[in-house]
Amino acid sequence: MTSDVVTIAWKDLREVLLQSGTLRKSLRGLLFSFLIFGVFLPLQIGPDLVREPAAILPFAWVPLLLASGMVADGIAGERERHTLETLLASRLSDRAILFGKVVAAIAYGWGFMLVSAAVGLVTVNLANTGHGILLYSPVALVLLGVFGVLGAGLVATGGALVALRAPTVRQAAQNMNLAIFAVILVPVLVLQVLPEDVRRQVFTTLSGLDWPTIGAGAAVFFALVDLLLLGAAMARFQRARLILD
C-alpha cells in the first residue's frame, strides 16, 4: 500500500505545484506567502526569531493555510471535477487514496513551513550582520519538526473529514477556515473576557510549568487527535458512499 500512497501524494503535489504549467509559475504564485513568512515577519521579529522559540509561532500559519487548501482541493475538488470516480474505479484501495491525500497535504504544508523558516533565517542573518551567524535553537527545531508535522497532520485529517462532507471545494475551504479561526481565536477571546486577576493567575501558572513535559504531552495529544480524525475520515471514505455522493 505504501507505493500507492506515494503515487497519490505524487499526483496531488504535482497537480498543485505544476497547475500553472511550470514549477516556476506556480512558485511565483506562492511568492506572496514567502514574502510574508520568510521576509516581512522575520524582519519585524529580528534576532529574537532564533533566540526565543515562541517567536517561530507565526510559521504555524503556513501549514494551516496550505494544508487545508490542499486537502480541500484533493478530496472535494476531485469530486467536483469528476475525477474521483475514475480513481475509485482503479485498483487503488480506499485507504491508499485517503492516506495519499493526507500525506500530500502534510508534505505541502510542512514543506513550505520549513522553507519559510529557512528563508526567514537567511533574512534575519542578512538583516543583522553584526551578531555572527544566527541559528535556530534546538527547541525551535524540535517545534518546527514535530509540531510542524503534527499541526499539518491535524489540518490535513480534520480537513479531509470536512472535505468529505462538503459538496464543493469552496464550501470545504470555507468550513475549514471557520474551524481554524475558531480553534485559534476562541482561546484568545476567552482570555480577553476573563477578569484581570484570573487572567494574571493563568499566566503565572503557565510561566511556572515544566515546558519540556508540557511539550511532550502536547505532542502526544496532537498525535492522538490526528489519529482520531484520520480514523473518522477512513470511516467516511468508502467507495460506495462516495459514488452515491
Add this chain to the structure above:
Amino acid sequence: MTDCAIRTEGLTRDFGSLRAVDGISLEVPAGAIFGFLGPNGSGKTTTIRLLLGLLEPTHGTATVLGHDARTDAAAIRQHCGALLEHSGLYERMTAQDNLEFYARVWHLDPSQRRERVHELLSGLALWDRRNELVGAWSRGMKQKLAVARALLHRPDLVFLDEPTAGLDPIAAAALREDLTALARREGVTVFLTTHNLGEAEKLCDQVAVIRSGHLLAVGRPDELRGQARRDRMEITGRGLDARVTALLSAQPAVESAENDGGRLTLRLRDGQDTAPLVTLLVHEGVEIDEVRKGGADLEEAFMALVGTDQ
C-alpha cells in the same frame, strides 16, 4: 480468463423506491465488443458501476472475469479499465502526466511506463501534444486520452460509458475508428454503453438493449434487426393509390403496406419472393420510378423494442 468475460444473473439495484437496474441476466463473451444500448436514464451507468463493484447489487449476482462483483471487486478492478461518464482526466496536468500517474497506479515499471505511454499517445496522434495541459484540449482529444488511460495497463476488459457523447460527428468517427483499432489490436473485451445506435451497429459484435432497468433484447446487431422488423421494400412511382395499396396488403409476402403520398413502404414476411409484387404493380398500371429493398436498421429495431416495452 474464462470464455465469458461478464455473466450476470438477475442483477438488480434499487435506490430507495427507484429500481435502476431490474433483474438483468446477460453474458458477454471474452474478446467481444459488446454494446449496451439504452436511452438516457435507462440504467446503463448503474450497470457499469455494479459490474466494477463500485455499487453493491440489491439482488442478483455479477461475475466479471471470473470474480464475484460483490465479494471480489478489488480483483475485478485490478484487471479492468474504465472510461466512465466523465473523462476523469486531471485538467491541470499534462497528457503525459495523466498517463504517467495511472501507469504508476497500475504498477508499471519505469521502462514499461515510458514505452506504453509513447505507444498509446503515438497511436492516437497525441504524442506531439503530450506536454500540454489537458484542460486546454478539445473534448475529442480528451476522450482519446481517456481511452488511452483506460487501456494503459492492458486490461482484459474495458468499460466505456458513452465514449463519443458530446463529440461532433467527425471527432466521434475518429474516436470510433481509434477505439476499434485499439480494441482489436489489444484483444480486449469492450463493454460499451451508448444511446447512439449507429455507433453500436458500427462497433459492436453483440448488443443488448435496456430500458428502465429492464433488459429487452440481446444478440448480434443483425439478429436484433431481424427480431424487431422484417425486411422492407420501398416503392416510388405514379399510380400508387389506395386500391393498389390494399391489393398489395393482401399478398402473402406482405405483412403490412403503408402509403405516404405516392411512396409505398411494404413490410415483408421472411423468405418470400418479392419479384411477383413488382410484376403485379406493373400489371396494375403503376409507373414505377424506384424500388428499394433492405433490412431494418438498428434504430428501427431499437425503437420497436423500446416501443413494445412501453
